[in-house]
Amino acid sequence: MNATMPMRPIDRYFASYSDDHRNVLNQRIHVVAVPAILWSVVALIWCIPTFGTWMKTGIWAALAMFFAWMFYYRMSRPLGLGMLAVFFFCGCLCRLVEMRFGLAALLWSAVTVFVVAWIAQFIGHKFEGRKPSFLTDLVYLLVGPAWVLAKLYRVLGWKY
Known part of the structure; x- marks a missing residue:
């Protein structure tokens, strides 16, 4: 990045997050565990009961994903x-598991x-x-999934 150009907030978050994740084994664990945790949190929120028959399962997860997505999109x-x-994948997987197994x-x-992740x-x-x-800083709970996705973007040669 150009020395005269200020760092974007996402770049500052990633730089700080990367400082805590230098060990190769830790990075590999995170590449697997962070997406697993993300899905499990979506699934846990998916299971929160709703009141009334007009709401279906997953509404709370959809709202949580929307607000998290706004954070990522702004960054x-x-x-x-x-x-x-x-x-979208997390939501589809939750719905699939719910429909197939309950x-x-x-x-x-x-x-x-x-727990395992x-x-x-x-x-x-x-x-x-x-x-x-x-x-x-609790915001790093949101930074982790984006950091893993940014690693994939770099492998694919995509800019974030």
Whole structure:
């Protein structure tokens, strides 16, 4: 980036997040665990009961995904569009599991994935020797998925 050009907020977030994720093993764990956690959180919110018959399951997850998407889109339009696709996939997977196996199976799958993925994250940070970024600022819970997606963008030669 040009020295005279100010860094975008997303670049500052990624620089700080990257400082806490230098170890190759920790990075590899994050590439798997962060998307797993993202899906599990969407699935957990998907399972929140709604009141009234006009609302279907998933409405709360749709709202949460929309507000998270707004954060990503404001930080970077290309990443925002990528996260929209990720959220669409998460929603479709939740609906598929719910339709095929039931809401209870979705809930238990989400809890299991959430716990296993967080254990993996903390193991990665043990190897890293640094605490997770979100312990300094909760916004890094949103930065993590975008950081993983940005890694994919770089592999594909796409700008974010």
